[in-house]
Amino acid sequence: MSQDPSSALPITVRNVTKTYGAVHALDDVSLDVKSGEFLTLLGPSGSGKTTLLMVLAGFTRPDTGSLKFGEAEMIRTAPHLRDVGMVFQNYALFPHMTVAGNVGYPLRLRRVPKAEAAERVERALDTVQLGGYGERRIDQLSGGQKQRVALARSIVFEPRILLMDEPLSALDKKLRDRMQIELRHLHEKLGMTTVYVTHDQREALTMSDRIAVVNHGRIMQLATPQQLYDYPANRFVADFIGDSTFVPVTRSGDEVIYGDRPLAYTGALPDAASLVLMVRPERLRIAAQGGAEGANLFEGTASEVVYQGDSYLMYARLADGSEISLRGTIRGGTVANLPKAGDPVTLALDAADTVLIDGGET
Numbered sequence: 329m330s331q332d333p334s335s336a337l338p339i340t341v342r343n344v345t346k347t348y349g350a351v352h353a354l355d356d357v358s359l360d361v362k363s364g365e366f367l368t369l370l371g372p373s374g375s376g377k378t379t380l381l382m383v384l385a386g387f388t389r390p391d392t393g394s395l396k397f398g399e400a401e402m403i404r405t406a407p408h409l410r411d412v413g414m415v416f417q418n419y420a421l422f423p424h425m426t427v428a429g430n431v432g433y434p435l436r437l438r439r440v441p442k443a444e445a446a447e448r449v450e451r452a453l454d455t456v457q458l459g460g461y462g463e464r465r466i467d468q469l470s471g472g473q474k475q476r477v478a479l480a481r482s483i484v485f486e487p488r489i490l491l492m493d494e495p496l497s498a499l500d501k502k503l504r505d506r507m508q509i510e511l512r513h514l515h516e517k518l519g520m521t522t523v524y525v526t527h528d529q530r531e532a533l534t535m536s537d538r539i540a541v542v543n544h545g546r547i548m549q550l551a552t553p554q555q556l557y558d559y560p561a562n563r564f565v566a567d568f569i570g571d572s573t574f575v576p577v578t579r580s581g582d583e584v585i586y587g588d589r590p591l592a593y594t595g596a597l598p599d600a601a602s603l604v605l606m607v608r609p610e611r612l613r614i615a616a617q618g619g620a621e622g623a624n625l626f627e628g629t630a631s632e633v634v635y636q637g638d639s640y641l642m643y644a645r646l647a648d649g650s651e652i653s654l655r656g657t658i659r660g661g662t663v664a665n666l667p668k669a670g671d672p673v674t675l676a677l678d679a680a681d682t683v684l685i686d687g688g689e690t
Contacts, residue, residue, distance in 0.1 A: 354390065366536055370526055370539050375543045413485070576650065587648065612681075624682055
């Protein structure tokens with residue numbers, strides 16, 4: 329089961345606002361989703377990401393704004409007329425129906441002839457690796473199998489847009505990790521435009537072509553996973569995507585000062601009133617272990633060292649009072665050579681890993 333990539337539709341959102349009393353669930357949101365793209369809406373609970381997905385699905389009518397699928401305006405179009413597949417967080421399966429009955433339900437609504445519907449149901453089940461499960465009851469399935477049934481139901485009528493609202497949140501970690509890869513492969517096979525909602529940043533990084541980070545009803549940044557991780561637009565994005573610590577710096581023209589020394593950096597400086605240095609723990613190293621020529625050096629005191637099996641996490645307090653963290657790989661003899669709490673340490677950060685961001689929260 330696959331689609332002609334040319335049949336996928338782009339999505340255009342312009343100036344969409346939705347309020348509930350004094351709360352701005354969506355605050356003048358504009359967004360472009362490319363045809364055939366896998367785009368994730370990522371943010372904390374209450375950020376507005378699910379509200380935006382419900383606007384796309386037609387279950388929520390915005391107060392203002394425009395929504396187009398291709399060239400067609402959809403704001404006033406009923407959900408069942410939008411030709412959109414939807415996978416809900418709780419699967420929303422009918423317990424009194426068989427697997428085939430659940431998957432074929434959208435085809436019944438569209439009055440697809442029985443013989444054709446049966447063929448399409450079987451193809452959809454094969455696509456999600458549930459071939460031969462058609463006669464099973466829903467209560468006979470595992471959580472992962474139920475998720476696949478919900479997905480098969482959403483694609484059986486070959487929609488050009490697929491919407492998913494945290495479909496993996498009920499699964500255990502190992503199954504969720506496996507399903508992330510399976511969903512990504514399925515998207516590559518089907519080619520339909522997909523908008524996916526999650527609060528799990530690692531899930532978003534794993535699955536997405538691009539990610540829109542949402543907070544307080546606004547899009548904080550829209551970029552590829554690597555761009556978001558390496559060059560976050562502001563402190564909120566840097567803090568939400570991956571682990572990071574922040575060190576205060578001052579700016580003098582194009583020179584950035586930490587303590588009494590200018591920092592070496594290779595990226596562009598953001599146009600912001602204040603800057604902070606964002607430090608990813610895996611980009612930092614103990615100077616004595618990896619050499620420090622050409623790197624920025626930070627002197628401090630180890631406050632805690634945590635053994636984590638394949639790696640260790642060290643927290644250090646810098647001279648200015650900032651706390652910074654370093655993650656290192658455990659290799660033969662490494663554990664015995666790690667600093668102890670209270671030991672002085674010099675930490676090194678390469679210029680290419682020295683990322684300066686807008687110090688504002690939004």
